[in-house]
Structure formats: structure tokens, C-alpha cells
Amino acid sequence: MIMTTAASCKRYLALVSLVGMLAAALPAAADQVIKIGSDFPVSGADSADGIPVQNAIQLAIDDANKRAPKGYRFELLSMDDAVGGVHNPQQGASNIRSFAADPNVLGVIGPFNSNVAAAQIPVSNEAQLAQISPATTNPTLTKTTKYRTAHPGDINFFQVPATDDVQGRVLAQLAMQMSLKRVYVLDDNETYGKGLADEFDSNLRKLGGTVLGHDHVTSGQQDFKGLLTKVAATHPSAVFFGGCTSTGGGLIRTQMTGAGLDPQKIPLLGGDCTTDDAFLKIAGSAANNTYYTAAAPNPEKMQGAHVFVKEYASRFHSDLGAYSASGYAAGQIMIAAIEQALKSNDNKLPTRAEVLSNLRHAKDVATILGPFGFDKNGLTTTQIFSIWKIEGGKRAFVKQVTFRGDR
Numbered sequence: 001m002i003m004t005t006a007a008s009c010k011r012y013l014a015l016v017s018l019v020g021m022l023a024a025a026l027p028a029a030a031d032q033v034i035k036i037g038s039d040f041p042v043s044g045a046d047s048a049d050g051i052p053v054q055n056a057i058q059l060a061i062d063d064a065n066k067r068a069p070k071g072y073r074f075e076l077l078s079m080d081d082a083v084g085g086v087h088n089p090q091q092g093a094s095n096i097r098s099f100a101a102d103p104n105v106l107g108v109i110g111p112f113n114s115n116v117a118a119a120q121i122p123v124s125n126e127a128q129l130a131q132i133s134p135a136t137t138n139p140t141l142t143k144t145t146k147y148r149t150a151h152p153g154d155i156n157f158f159q160v161p162a163t164d165d166v167q168g169r170v171l172a173q174l175a176m177q178m179s180l181k182r183v184y185v186l187d188d189n190e191t192y193g194k195g196l197a198d199e200f201d202s203n204l205r206k207l208g209g210t211v212l213g214h215d216h217v218t219s220g221q222q223d224f225k226g227l228l229t230k231v232a233a234t235h236p237s238a239v240f241f242g243g244c245t246s247t248g249g250g251l252i253r254t255q256m257t258g259a260g261l262d263p264q265k266i267p268l269l270g271g272d273c274t275t276d277d278a279f280l281k282i283a284g285s286a287a288n289n290t291y292y293t294a295a296a297p298n299p300e301k302m303q304g305a306h307v308f309v310k311e312y313a314s315r316f317h318s319d320l321g322a323y324s325a326s327g328y329a330a331g332q333i334m335i336a337a338i339e340q341a342l343k344s345n346d347n348k349l350p351t352r353a354e355v356l357s358n359l360r361h362a363k364d365v366a367t368i369l370g371p372f373g374f375d376k377n378g379l380t381t382t383q384i385f386s387i388w389k390i391e392g393g394k395r396a397f398v399k400q401v402t403f404r405g406d407r
Contacts, residue, residue, distance in 0.1 A: 032072050033074075041111075042080045045086060049323075055327075070347070079095040096120045108132075112135040117138070118140075121141065125154065128154065135160075135326065155376075160372075174293070184231045186216075217247070228260075229260065239268055249274035250283045253282075272293065289389075292388055293386065304367075309325075382402065386398075
């Protein structure tokens with residue numbers, strides 16, 4: 001009897017050991033993947049704008065996965081909206097349709113360019129898919145319902161950066177403070193560029209400055225000498241360009257010299273889309289004496305962003321883009337909305353509607369840029385602009401300007 005019991009025990013222990021070894025050999029149950037889309041121009045000339053933001057969002061996703069709710073893992077699904085190296089609205093809209101077709105995509109971060117957003121919002125609004133842009137600055141994207149064609153009353157697009165109706169004022173104030181009172185205005189005739197140029201034009205006149213002329217360049221234009229010769233004849237104290245490097249910014253600055261506009265004497269004013277790394281490369285020494293605003297704070301001046309700045313440099317071995325910190329913050333805001341929905345659902349996968357509801361009521365969300373929230377239109381409640389200049393072929397920070405509740 002004793003021998004039988006001992007043998008049974010040995011067999012039982014052997015079985016337990018075998019089960020343990022088999023369990024150890026089997027892979028752990030896979031986490032449920034929660035996808036967050038990103039849409040930026042990450043190829044060609046515009047990649048200097050898009051890649052730094054996409055990198056920052058990836059960093060936000062990776063950091064979130066270190067503390068993700070049990071059983072879940074965030075994954076970034078990235079798409080490129082550039083065609084031929086230039087941001088393309090039709091490609092952006094196509095990308096949003098792809099995101100909307102994937103039920104595991106609970107939100108999208110992007111785009112970078114306002115005209116791409118104008119093409120995307122009708123698609124994402126119909127799908128009731130949340131979008132947070134860390135870079136678009138045209139106020140009509142949120143302040144009007146013109147792009148929310150399917151559900152006009154349902155906000156689904158949110159803007160982290162400050163908007164051009166205020167940015168144009170900041171740039172006009174800068175011009176007047178620098179005694180640049182006679183300015184010739186150019187723009188690329190796109191949503192962002194023309195919108196910013198129009199705001200600058202209007203505000204400079206209100207402040208007592210003179211707009212010597214306001215012209216639009218043509219899409220794909222490479223030769224600006226005739227236009228710049230016309231500009232030179234008005235003897236401006238500065239030239240303003242509303243647009244991006246890919247829509248003419250770098251070439252305009254380079255060709256000013258041959259048209260009688262000495263870059264050392266005639267500053268170029270504009271937004272940050274004009275002054276990315278591609279601008280510095282194209283314009284060369286002519287890039288100096290350029291002044292621009294970024295509709296975002298300088299992360300190195302934000303106490304909560306110091307760790308991010310170091311982590312970004314260590315991970316990507318490159319400089320921050322103007323909207324990298326805003327990209328990371330957008331990631332934090334989207335993830336917070338998803339995690340809040342998970343908590344409310346006892347850790348069950350939330351719906352897009354639940355994520356949207358949390359974003360619409362977002363208030364004091366902790367981000368590297370400080371507490372963050374959106375107003376009734378989906379605009380950031382605190383608008384911060386950083387002013388920069390280019391000297392010695394490098395960007396140099398000048399100062400920050402903050403507006404609260406100012407539309």
C-alpha cells in the first residue's frame with residue numbers, strides 16, 4: 001500500500017512538473033493591440049517637417065506601453081501623405097479612409113498641413129474618428145463647420161497648436177517692433193500659407209504698417225526672379241512669405257539676391273513651415289536674417305519637457321522639429337482619452353465614440369507642455385507662440401508669447 005502511494009506520488013509530481021514545463025514553453029497570451037494612426041509627410045522635401053513629429057509620437061507610444069493597462073498594447077500605424085515629396089490632400093484623405101476601415105484604430109494624430117486636414121476632416125467626421133493635429137494652425141478647421149459635412153455638430157478634429165488668426169497678429173507685432181513697417185507679402189495660395197499671410201496683412205495694416213503688395217505664387221513654381229524684381233522695385237523693409245519650403249520658401253529666399261533684395265539687409269518673415277532643415281539647406285547663407293514663429297512653445301523652455309528633450313536626442317540622434325513636443329503631447333492626450341475609456345469599461349476595448357467623448361471634455365490633461373484641454377470648438381485653450389531667428393546658419397530662440405482664451 002505504501003509503495004503504491006509513493007509510486008502514485010512520484011507519477012503525480014512528474015505530471016505536475018511536465019505540465020509546468022509545457023506551460024513555460026507556451027507563449028504568453030498576446031496583448032490586445034490598440035492602434036493609433038499617424039499621418040504626416042515623411043518622404044521628400046516635406047519630410048523635414050513630418051519625420052520629427054512622427055518620431056515624437058512613436059516615443060509617446062513607447063513610453064505609454066511601459067505602463068499600459070494589463071492585456072493591452074498601443075501600436076502606432078503610420079502613413080505618409082506626401083506625393084512627389086510634397087504634402088498631398090488627396091493622399092491624406094485616402095489615408096484617413098484606410099484608418100477608418102481598421103476597427104482597431106481608435107484615433108489618429110495628424111496631419112501636419114492645414115490643406116491636408118481640410119481634405120481629411122470630412123472623412124474622419126463621417127467615420128466619427130478622432131483626430132488630433134499637433135501642427136495645423138488654420139482656425140477654420142475647428143472654428144467653422146464647413147469641413148464637418150456629415151455631422152456638423154460633432155467635433156472630431158482637435159488642434160494642439162495655436163492658430164493663425166492669432167499668429168498673424170504676433171508676426172505683425174514683431175515686424176513693427178523691429179521697425180519693419182513696409183512689407184511685401186507673398187503666399188503659396190494654400191490653406192495654411194494664404195491664411196497666415198492674410199492675417200499678417202490685415203494685422204500689419206491695423207498696427208500702422210504698410211503692405212506694399214500681396215501676391216500668390218503658383219504651385220510647383222521654381223523661378224521667382226520676375227516676381228522678386230517686382231517686389232524689389234517697391235523698396236520693402238522686409239518680405240513676408242506664407243507657405244512652406246516645399247511650396248517655394250527656400251527658393252524665394254535664395255533668389256532674392258539675384259533680384260536686388262540683399263538678404264543681409266532685407267529680412268524674411270514667416271511661419272515655421274518655411275524654415276525647416278530643407279530651408280536651411282536650400283537657402284544656405286541667405287537663410288540668415290530670417291524671422292519666424294512656431295505655433296508651439298520651445299520645449300527647452302518648458303520645465304516638464306526636459307526629460308522628453310533628452311530622450312528624443314538619445315533615441316533619434318537628431319534635433320527636435322518645431323512641433324515634436326506638440327506631437328508627443330498629442331500622443332499623451334490621445335492615450336489618456338483611450339485609457340480613461342478603458343477604465344470606465346472595466347478594461348474592455350472602448351469604442352471610437354467613447355474616445356471622442358473623452359477628448360471633447362478634455363481638461364487639464366497632464367502633458368510635457370503642461371495641463372492641456374480643448375474648448376468647445378476643439379481648439380487648445382492656451383495658445384503659445386515661440387519666436388525664432390536664423391543666424392550663422394542655425395536657429396536661435398528669441399522669446400515666447402502666450403494668449404489664453406484669445407480667439
